[in-house]
Amino acid sequence: MTDVMSNRARGVRWRGPVAGLIRTAGGIGAVGVKELRGRMRGRRAFVILTIYLLLLGGFAWMVELLMERNASSGFGSSTYAGASIGQGIFAALLMLETLQVVFLAPSATAGAISLEREKQTLELLVVTPISSIAIVLGKLLSALVYVWLLIAASLPLTAVVFVYGGVAPDDVLRGYIVLIVTALGLGSFGLLCSSLVRRTQAATAITIFGVLVISIGSVFLLAFWGVMTTHDNNDGNGPVRGTAPQEIGYLNPFLAQVDVLCGTETSFGGWCSLESSLLPNQNGVVFVGGGGGPVIAPVAPVAVPNGKGIFIGPQGQAVANDVAVAPDAAPFGIVRDGFWPRSVAAWLVLSIVFLVLSVQFVSPTRRWRLRGRGHRQDGPA
Amino acid sequence: MTAIVRTEGLFKRYGRTLAVAGIDLAIDEGEIFGLVGPNGAGKTTTLRMLATLLRPSAGDAEIDGWSVTRNPDQVRRVLGFMPDVFGVYDDMKVWEYLDFFARCYGLPAAARRRMITDLLELVDLAPRRDDYVQTLSRGMEQRLCLAHALVHDPKVLLLDEPASGLDPRARVELRELLRELRALGKTILISSHILPELEELCTSLAIVDQGKVLAQGRVTDIERRLRFGSVLRVRLLVEGEALVAARDRLAGDVDVASATILEDGTIELGFRGDDAASARLLAESVAAGLPIVSFARAASDLEELFLQVTAPDRQPLEAA
Numbered sequence: 001m002t003d004v005m006s007n008r009a010r011g012v013r014w015r016g017p018v019a020g021l022i023r024t025a026g027g028i029g030a031v032g033v034k035e036l037r038g039r040m041r042g043r044r045a046f047v048i049l050t051i052y053l054l055l056l057g058g059f060a061w062m063v064e065l066l067m068e069r070n071a072s073s074g075f076g077s078s079t080y081a082g083a084s085i086g087q088g089i090f091a092a093l094l095m096l097e098t099l100q101v102v103f104l105a106p107s108a109t110a111g112a113i114s115l116e117r118e119k120q121t122l123e124l125l126v127v128t129p130i131s132s133i134a135i136v137l138g139k140l141l142s143a144l145v146y147v148w149l150l151i152a153a154s155l156p157l158t159a160v161v162f163v164y165g166g167v168a169p170d171d172v173l174r175g176y177i178v179l180i181v182t183a184l185g186l187g188s189f190g191l192l193c194s195s196l197v198r199r200t201q202a203a204t205a206i207t208i209f210g211v212l213v214i215s216i217g218s219v220f221l222l223a224f225w226g227v228m229t230t231h232d233n234n235d236g237n238g239p240v241r242g243t244a245p246q247e248i249g250y251l252n253p254f255l256a257q258v259d260v261l262c263g264t265e266t267s268f269g270g271w272c273s274l275e276s277s278l279l280p281n282q283n284g285v286v287f288v289g290g291g292g293g294p295v296i297a298p299v300a301p302v303a304v305p306n307g308k309g310i311f312i313g314p315q316g317q318a319v320a321n322d323v324a325v326a327p328d329a330a331p332f333g334i335v336r337d338g339f340w341p342r343s344v345a346a347w348l349v350l351s352i353v354f355l356v357l358s359v360q361f362v363s364p365t366r367r368w369r370l371r372g373r374g375h376r377q378d379g380p381a
Numbered sequence: 382m383t384a385i386v387r388t389e390g391l392f393k394r395y396g397r398t399l400a401v402a403g404i405d406l407a408i409d410e411g412e413i414f415g416l417v418g419p420n421g422a423g424k425t426t427t428l429r430m431l432a433t434l435l436r437p438s439a440g441d442a443e444i445d446g447w448s449v450t451r452n453p454d455q456v457r458r459v460l461g462f463m464p465d466v467f468g469v470y471d472d473m474k475v476w477e478y479l480d481f482f483a484r485c486y487g488l489p490a491a492a493r494r495r496m497i498t499d500l501l502e503l504v505d506l507a508p509r510r511d512d513y514v515q516t517l518s519r520g521m522e523q524r525l526c527l528a529h530a531l532v533h534d535p536k537v538l539l540l541d542e543p544a545s546g547l548d549p550r551a552r553v554e555l556r557e558l559l560r561e562l563r564a565l566g567k568t569i570l571i572s573s574h575i576l577p578e579l580e581e582l583c584t585s586l587a588i589v590d591q592g593k594v595l596a597q598g599r600v601t602d603i604e605r606r607l608r609f610g611s612v613l614r615v616r617l618l619v620e621g622e623a624l625v626a627a628r629d630r631l632a633g634d635v636d637v638a639s640a641t642i643l644e645d646g647t648i649e650l651g652f653r654g655d656d657a658a659s660a661r662l663l664a665e666s667v668a669a670g671l672p673i674v675s676f677a678r679a680a681s682d683l684e685e686l687f688l689q690v691t692a693p694d695r696q697p698l699e700a701a
Binding site: 023026027029030033034037038041118119120121123124125126127128129130364 | 432482486
């Protein structure tokens with residue numbers, strides 16, 4: 001017999017609010033270490049990382065070849081061919097990584113809590129002094145660490161675009177901020193589904209459905225709304241008045257990346273065109289002209305509509321009696337950083353909301369319960 | 382003696398179902414307390430409320446002076462809980478499993494290492510230290526789960542049906558382990574629907590049914606308090622008419638309600654008396670010249686009592 005019981009467990013005793021934070025951090029660490037031991041054990045994680053980078057590299061190489069052929073067979077000057085190749089590779093990599101994050105982040109968290117319920121291990125966990133916040137954050141961060149690792153590992157590959165030009169380091173930074181925050185937001189969404197639904201299969205299905213609604217549904221709705229407001233045979237107005245609210249697109253990380261990519265364009269290119277067609281009234285991209293479509297504005301600042309019926313003067317001041325001012329009037333009337341920061345902010349706010357809800361649903365003695373669910377879960381002995 | 386676990390008017394309602402209907406328990410420090418009752422009696426619900434996994438609909442419970450409703454964090458630090466059904470994590474080694482729970486209790490690294498070694502020895506899993514948890518047998522998993530409940534050296538252990546699904550050897554080993562833990566000063570609250578499982582192990586019992594405590598106290602006290610009649614088995618060295626005459630002689634005693642000759646020649650007596658009365662009957666029978674080979678109370682007496690008090694058509698009993 002050992003002396004295990006004669007030694008009182010020397011758990012650290014903390015007091016006060018700082019102590020609460022330290023305890024929560026300790027709990028996050030405990031859950032995180034446990035999760036990462038499972039995820040990173042052996043060669044599996046690193047083999048996947050290697051394959052991922054090889055595929056991403058192969059993809060970038062193919063895009064480079066395509067862009068090169070396009071540039072050499074096109075008309076006009078080839079002075080900016082390098083820049084357009086760089087922009088093309090950057091756009092392709094960024095969109096592919098966004099696609100990867102959009103599906104990988106929520107998938108990594110969709111089973112985090114429901115698997116614990118299915119395996120009947122959650123009770124063992126929640127009966128320890130570890131807080132529900134620590135459980136939720138530990139699960140989220142350990143799942144996202146791997147997604148963020150994939151994102152970080154792709155950075156050197158993305159940096160290849162600097163060889164060609166056309167993309168500045170701050171463009172890459174913007175794109176990666178969107179990626180990281182999107183991973184956080186969608187990871188939190190997956191975690192919420194996982195804490196709400198008992199079965200992992202159902203939680204994953206709901207999560208993927210939500211992702212499809214966010215990524216495809218929002219674009220479809222914006223396009224549909226746009227058509228309904230602008231196309232009509234008689235008076236030029238559609239059956240719906242006004243324009244589609246850009247808030248619909250806030251949660252679409254692809255649109256946020258379109259905004260980032262639009263910022264790299266030195267002329268009114270494909271990404272800006274796509275953005276203006278889906279988000280005609282957003283503040284981020286401002287075009288001069290109208291009617292038949294966007295017209296490239298001269299370099300000198302001119303009065304431009306900002307989408308709220310307010311005109312921005314040549315010096316950037318609001319001409320009308322309102323307060324809106326274009327933050328950074330770039331050449332060709334494009335105002336940078338108008339849309340994606342809102343998308344990022346929306347995801348940050350939503351992440352907090354999702355996490356607060358997840359904590360509630362993980363807590364064994366929570367006060368908010370879905371009708372009928374508690375009975376099934378905590379059936380009488 | 383002070384009660385380290387105390388419940389007062391504990392209620393739990395699920396919609397229209399009353400799972401626990403006002404349970405009052407008082408468990409002294411150092412006891413092995415058995416919560417026994419048929420399936421659906423409210424045992425698991427009671428334990429889950431004590432473990433802070435369920436909020437009581439009414440009433441409260443205290444463990445080591447902490448309220449399960451007002452101070453759940455403090456309660457979690459003084460108790461170890463082993464649920465009736467539990468799973469194990471995949472991709473986790475035995476030592477990692479204990480290390481994880483020790484981290485949850487905020488144990489520093491050095492204490493964790495020492496604790497893991499000691500606990501694995503205690504539950505006899507030291508040779509399996511580096512094995513994956515999912516490769517353990519059911520009995521080993523049960524012992525590992527018990528070890529996990531001990532990582533923070535709790536004062537109170539709540540064990541919900543710990544022997545369910547175990548083979549006889551594993552049951553005996555578990556029983557020995559629990560005795561060892563009691564010797565180390567732990568208070569153990571253990572639930573089961575199989576009374577013999579608890580009868581030998583527990584110092585005190587509460588018989589629960591339909592969410593209520595029907596009887597509570599020391600095992601011997603409960604037997605004495607609730608005994609409606611017991612069964613005595615008498616074996617004699619005679620056969621045939623002599624055996625019938627012996628049966629008639631025994632049936633004539635004032636405390637004997639019935640006397641039946643079984644197929645193996647044993648006489649089974651329905652007996653109304655207490656221990657003193659059975660001693661008197663034995664003495665008188667020997668004095669009357671009956672060649673008695675054995676004279677004993679039926680082995681599973683408390684179980685019969687349990688069946689009587691938890692029978693569907695039972696008369697209401699006054700809880701002890």
